[in-house]
Every structure is written in C-alpha cells, then in structure tokens.
Amino acid sequence: MKRRYFIALLVAGSAAGGVARLEAATTREVEVIAEKFDYTPDMIKAKVGQPLTFVLTSVDRIHGFKMPDFGVRTDIVPGVDTRVTITPTKVGKFAYFCDVFCGDGHEEMAGTLVVEA
Amino acid sequence: MKQTDRRDFLKLAGMAGVTFTAGLFPGREAAAQAGGDFHFVQFSDTHWGYKGAANPDAEHTLEKAIVTVNGLAKQPDFIVFTGDLTHTTDDPKERRNRMKRVKEIIGELKVKDVRFMPGEHDASLDKGEAYKEIFGDTHYTFDHKGVHFIALDNVSDPGAKLGDEQLAWLAADLKKHKPDDRIVVLTHRPLFDLQPSWDWATADGAKAIDLLMPYQNVVVFYGHIHQENNHMTGHIAHHAAKSLVFPQATPGPDAPPRRPPPPPYDASQKNLGTRDISMAKAVTFVELPVTKA
Ligand SMILES: [Cu+2]
Numbered sequence: 001m002k003r004r005y006f007i008a009l010l011v012a013g014s015a016a017g018g019v020a021r022l023e024a025a026t027t028r029e030v031e032v033i034a035e036k037f038d039y040t041p042d043m044i045k046a047k048v049g050q051p052l053t054f055v056l057t058s059v060d061r062i063h064g065f066k067m068p069d070f071g072v073r074t075d076i077v078p079g080v081d082t083r084v085t086i087t088p089t090k091v092g093k094f095a096y097f098c099d100v101f102c103g104d105g106h107e108e109m110a111g112t113l114v115v116e117a
Numbered sequence: 118m119k120q121t122d123r124r125d126f127l128k129l130a131g132m133a134g135v136t137f138t139a140g141l142f143p144g145r146e147a148a149a150q151a152g153g154d155f156h157f158v159q160f161s162d163t164h165w166g167y168k169g170a171a172n173p174d175a176e177h178t179l180e181k182a183i184v185t186v187n188g189l190a191k192q193p194d195f196i197v198f199t200g201d202l203t204h205t206t207d208d209p210k211e212r213r214n215r216m217k218r219v220k221e222i223i224g225e226l227k228v229k230d231v232r233f234m235p236g237e238h239d240a241s242l243d244k245g246e247a248y249k250e251i252f253g254d255t256h257y258t259f260d261h262k263g264v265h266f267i268a269l270d271n272v273s274d275p276g277a278k279l280g281d282e283q284l285a286w287l288a289a290d291l292k293k294h295k296p297d298d299r300i301v302v303l304t305h306r307p308l309f310d311l312q313p314s315w316d317w318a319t320a321d322g323a324k325a326i327d328l329l330m331p332y333q334n335v336v337v338f339y340g341h342i343h344q345e346n347n348h349m350t351g352h353i354a355h356h357a358a359k360s361l362v363f364p365q366a367t368p369g370p371d372a373p374p375r376r377p378p379p380p381p382y383d384a385s386q387k388n389l390g391t392r393d394i395s396m397a398k399a400v401t402f403v404e405l406p407v408t409k410a
Contacts, residue, residue: 064276068313069374075276095314095374101241101275104205107316110375 027051027085034063034076034098037105046088046115054096056082063109064100073099088115154397155194155262158186158228158405159303161340161391162360164238165219166211167204171363171379174386178361179222181407182391187227188409193393194261196228199340199358200236200272200305202252209247212239216251232259236305236341237272245273256283258290264396265294269304271319277306278320288328299396302329302337307357309350312368315376317342326350336400342368343379344388345404359404364388 032054033040046052056065058076066073070086088094097110160182167175186196203215216239223231233252240248245255255270267290271279279287294300302308308322319325329335335353343360344367366377380388386407394402 062275066316068310068318093374097314097316097375099276099316099320101205101237101272101277103207103242106205106237107376108378112375 034058037109042111053085066099156395161199161358162201164204164362166215195230205238241275
C-alpha cells in the first residue's frame with residue numbers, strides 16, 4: 001500500500017517526467033526463498049540505478065544473505081520477511097550467498113545478481 | 118604463486134623483521150643446531166568423513182600424510198591442526214564419531230604434542246559443543262622456545278565471527294607481550310578479506326589484525342581455502358595451507374563472483390599436503406607432499 005502511494009505521488013509530481021524517470025525511482029521487489037542449500041531464484045536481474053528490494057524468507061532454518069559488493073548482510077529467520085534494499089551502480093555479476101554455516105552444502109548456497117545497463 | 122612472485126613476497130616479508138625464505142631441509146638443520154630453534158608441522162582441513170568425487174581416496178589421505186610426517190628425519194616439536202578435522206554432518210552422534218575416529222588416526226603420529234583448532238565443519242552447527250568435548254578449548258595460547266602461539270576460533274560462531282569476548286581476551290593476552298616478541302597466530306579462516314564473495318573472510322577479522330598491528334613479528338598460519346596463499350596486511354604475513362581432502366578454486370580479482378566447485382580429482386595428490394614450518398632467526402616453511410616421492 002505504502003509503495004503504491006509513493007509511486008502515485010511521484011507520478012503526480014513529475015507530469016513531464018515520463019516512464020523512464022518513474023522506473024528509475026521505483027523500488028522493485030523480488031522474493032527470494034532460502035532452503036538448505038539453495039536460494040530460489042538463484043539468478044536475479046537488476047538495472048543500474050534502480051533500487052531492488054530482496055524479500056527474504058527461509059523455509060527450514062536460519063540462513064544468511066550477504067552481498068559484500070553492496071556492503072549488506074542479514075540473517076534470514078524462518079517465519080519472518082526480511083527486506084534488504086540495494087541500488088546497483090555498475091554493470092556486472094555479483095554474488096549473494098549464505099554466511100551462516102548451515103550444513104553439508106552450505107558452501108554452495110549462493111546466487112548471482114546480474115546488473116544490466 | 119609462481120616461484121619468482123614467491124621470492125618477491127618473501128623479500129617483502131623480510132623487511133618487516135621476520136624473514137620468510139623458501140626453506141630447504143639442509144638450511145633448517147643448520148639453524149636447529151644453533152639451539153633454541155625448532156620446527157612444527159601444520160595439518161589442515163582433513164575433512165574426515167567426506168565422501169565424494171573430489172577425493173575418492175579421502176579415507177586414506179590423512180593416514181598417508183601421517184606416514185610421511187612420521188618419516189621426517191628430524192621430528193617436529195609439535196603438530197598443529199588448523200581446523201575442519203571432520204566434514205560436517207547434521208547428526209550430532211555421527212559428528213562425535215567422526216571426531217573420535219580422526220583423533221584415533223592422528224594418534225598414529227610419532228609426535229604426541231598435537232594442538233587442535235576447529236573449522237566451521239567441526240563447530241559451526243553446535244557452537245563447538247562436540248569439538249570441546251573431544252578436543253578441548255577452541256581458543257588458547259601456548260609458548261614454545263620463546264615463541265608465543267595464539268590459536269583463534271573464528272568458526273564456533275556460525276556467522277564466522279571471533280566475537281567481542283574473544284577479541285577482549287586476545288587484547289588482554291597481547292598486552293602481556295613486548296612489541297618485538299615473536300608471535301604466531303593459528304586459525305582456520307583468513308582473518309583478512311581474501312575473497313569476500315566466496316565467504317573467505319572473518320566477519321570481525323579486521324579487529325584482530327588491528328590488535329596485532331603494534332607487534333612487529335607476527336605471522337598467521339591458517340587453512341580453510343585448501344591451497345597455498347601468501348598475503349600481507351601491513352607487516353603481518355598470512356599463510357594458508359593446503360588441505361588433505363581436495364583443493365579449492367583459486368581466488369583473485371578475475372575470479373567469478375560465485376566460487377566454482379573443486380577441480381576434478383588429481384590422483385597424484387600433489388595439490389594436497391601438509392607444511393613443515395621452521396622457527397629460527399627466520400621463519401621458513403616447506404610444503405610436504407601427502408606421500409613421499
Ligand atoms: Cu545456509
């Protein structure tokens with residue numbers, strides 16, 4: 001609800017702004033489910049300058065979510081929606097991975113954020 | 118690291134007061150005769166209990182390495198294991214069985230003074246509970262012939278932290294030492310950000326490095342990354358050891374964002390092994406193969 005209100009305000013405030021400007025300022029949300037030993041999805045696309053919010057949930061146990069290139073990390077606790085927002089500033093492939101040791105397969109628990117222009 | 122790079126690195130380290138040279142056995146024996154000098158052997162990442170294609174010989178690799186070390190003409194004063202003694206398992210009973218079994222195998226070493234440290238595979242699922250039952254403290258100090266050894270635990274916290282309590286303990290221990298005392302830090306994970314996107318770091322490792330910085334003669338030996346790696350943070354040298362299970366991908370600025378799987382098994386096992394470290398006027402070390410050629 002809050003988000004929709006925000007976008008409406010933005011549209012009203014930038015009558016000549018056009019779609020590009022709206023898109024640049026809108027935060028996109030992507031749901032990511034953590035489960036031993038994967039993230040779903042394990043590949044996410046993003047655009048330079050567009051804020052992206054990961055909505056993180058876990059179905060089995062505490063996992064971590066870390067993106068060193070963006071200076072963010074959080075625990076993902078079952079039963080809680082955990083939100084992390086980043087704004088990519090450059091094109092490239094960046095890892096997100098579990099940094100809470102969770103068992104045999106923990107090392108492979110990772111995904112890739114693909115940032116395009 | 119190519120041989121020439123390595124020499125440059127060794128020279129660089131030498132400027133800090135602790136000299137690293139690509140040590141050879143004859144050099145070490147000469148140094149040992151001077152008195153007070155000694156050597157110790159580092160084992161790392163044995164991953165007892167691992168079953169998989171990356172090392173179909175995983176059940177025997179440790180035993181072979183023990184035979185090799187037992188065959189050294191001059192036996193080391195002591196032996197250290199820098200973590201991941203066992204491969205992780207969700208079953209607490211099996212975890213203890215693996216630990217007991219690996220301890221039994223390690224008992225075949227001629228040298229009976231053996232110092233253990235946990236890795237995340239040993240300690241991260243139960244905060245070190247089973248490890249402490251079977252191997253004892255996860256962090257401690259000891260002194261040997263004028264060298265102060267500090268074993269740090271960056272794995273019992275599943276978030277790869279030393280934690281404030283241990284950092285305070287480290288600070289208090291260091292206060293008892295003079296700036297030019299010789300200090301060897303033993304730990305599992307790199308204390309510095311080696312390859313953060315592969316989780317090759319310690320969350321609060323920089324705090325430990327800050328505490329060590331005032332000391333002129335500090336060397337860190339660690340494991341976790343299953344390959345040799347030499348790195349300087351200021352004047353402090355960090356050396357990663359090979360494993361006894363399988364090698365890992367090589368870190369670096371051109372490495373992919375996600376860590377690739379281990380390379381295919383190499384039956385020569387030349388990318389596995391232990392390390393013989395000599396402490397004389399200089400710190401030197403030489404890689405020992407799993408099986409003597
Ligand atoms: Cu996990």
